Amino acid sequence: MVERSVLLKGLQHPFLVGLHFSFQTSHTLYFVLDYINGGDLFYHLQREGAFPEPRETFYSAEMASALGYLHSLNIVYRDLKPENILLDSGGHVVLTDFGLCKAGVSVGGAMQTFCGTPEYLEPEVLLGHAYSGAVDWWVLGSVLYETGEGPPFYSVSQSARSLLQGLLVKDFSKRLGGEHDLAELQGHSFFLSINWDDLLARKVPPPFIPNLSGPCDVRYFDAEFTLLPVPASLVLSDMSANGAFPGFSYMPSAEVGVTEP
Structure with missing residues (x-):
C-alpha cells in the first residue's frame, strides 16, 4: 500500500517507473508498470565487473535527479541498490520498487524506522538514530563505490574521490546533499x-545502449525470472471485502476506455 501510495502521486519524471494499473485477485496484488527491458545495474555489473567513469557520471546524475525529484515531493526512497536501478531500451536509468519509501518527510525531517537492504544500510540507521532524507545520498555513494572501475580512492579522478568522500560521510548532517539536497550534488565538480x-x-546521449532486437527481447534479465510460470488466467476478486487491502485497485481515468475481454 505504501508503494501504491507513492506511485499514485503521479510521478512525472523520466527516470522513475510509472504506474498504469493496480488490481488484485483472491491471493495476489498486481502492479502494471512501465515496461523496461534494458536490464538492471546488478545484471550489467555481474557481467562487466565495473563501469568506466563517464558511464558512472551519467548514471549517477540520472539517479540523483530522480532522488532529488522524490525529495521535492517529500518522499525518501530508502532502497537504492543495483537491483532497483533499471536501464530502458535507450540506455537511461529508471528507478523502481517504492516499497520502502517514506512519504511526508520534508528536507531535514526525521525518520526512525529501521529498514533498507543490509549491504547498503546507512550508519545512522544501523545505530538506531533518527535520520533524514540524506540516507539516499549515502546509498548513492555506496552504489558509486560498487560500480567504480578500480580502487575508488586510488585509480579514479580527484572529482570522483571528492564526490565519494562527500556522500560517504558518516555524520548525515555533514553529508553532501544533507542541507540543500540535489543542488549540492549538481554543483559538484564530478558533474561539471x-x-x-x-x-x-x-x-x-547514454554511454551504453542495450543491444535489443525489440520490446520482446529479455536478454538482459536472468532466466531465473523470465522462465517463471505465467498464470493461464486471473480470477479477479476484491480482497478489500475482508478488509485486507481496501482501495488497492486503480485505473486512471485516461485509460478507462480500454476494452475489457
Whole structure:
C-alpha cells in the first residue's frame, strides 16, 4: 500500500517507473508498470565487473535527479541498490520498487524506522538514530563505490574521490546533499560535464545502449525470472471485502476506455 501510495502521486519524471494499473485477485496484488527491458545495474555489473567513469557520471546524475525529484515531493526512497536501478531500451536509468519509501518527510525531517537492504544500510540507521532524507545520498555513494572501475580512492579522478568522500560521510548532517539536497550534488565538480536541463529532457546521449532486437527481447534479465510460470488466467476478486487491502485497485481515468475481454 505504501508503494501504491507513492506511485499514485503521479510521478512525472523520466527516470522513475510509472504506474498504469493496480488490481488484485483472491491471493495476489498486481502492479502494471512501465515496461523496461534494458536490464538492471546488478545484471550489467555481474557481467562487466565495473563501469568506466563517464558511464558512472551519467548514471549517477540520472539517479540523483530522480532522488532529488522524490525529495521535492517529500518522499525518501530508502532502497537504492543495483537491483532497483533499471536501464530502458535507450540506455537511461529508471528507478523502481517504492516499497520502502517514506512519504511526508520534508528536507531535514526525521525518520526512525529501521529498514533498507543490509549491504547498503546507512550508519545512522544501523545505530538506531533518527535520520533524514540524506540516507539516499549515502546509498548513492555506496552504489558509486560498487560500480567504480578500480580502487575508488586510488585509480579514479580527484572529482570522483571528492564526490565519494562527500556522500560517504558518516555524520548525515555533514553529508553532501544533507542541507540543500540535489543542488549540492549538481554543483559538484564530478558533474561539471552534465547539463542538468538537457539530462532531464533525455538529451544527454547514454554511454551504453542495450543491444535489443525489440520490446520482446529479455536478454538482459536472468532466466531465473523470465522462465517463471505465467498464470493461464486471473480470477479477479476484491480482497478489500475482508478488509485486507481496501482501495488497492486503480485505473486512471485516461485509460478507462480500454476494452475489457
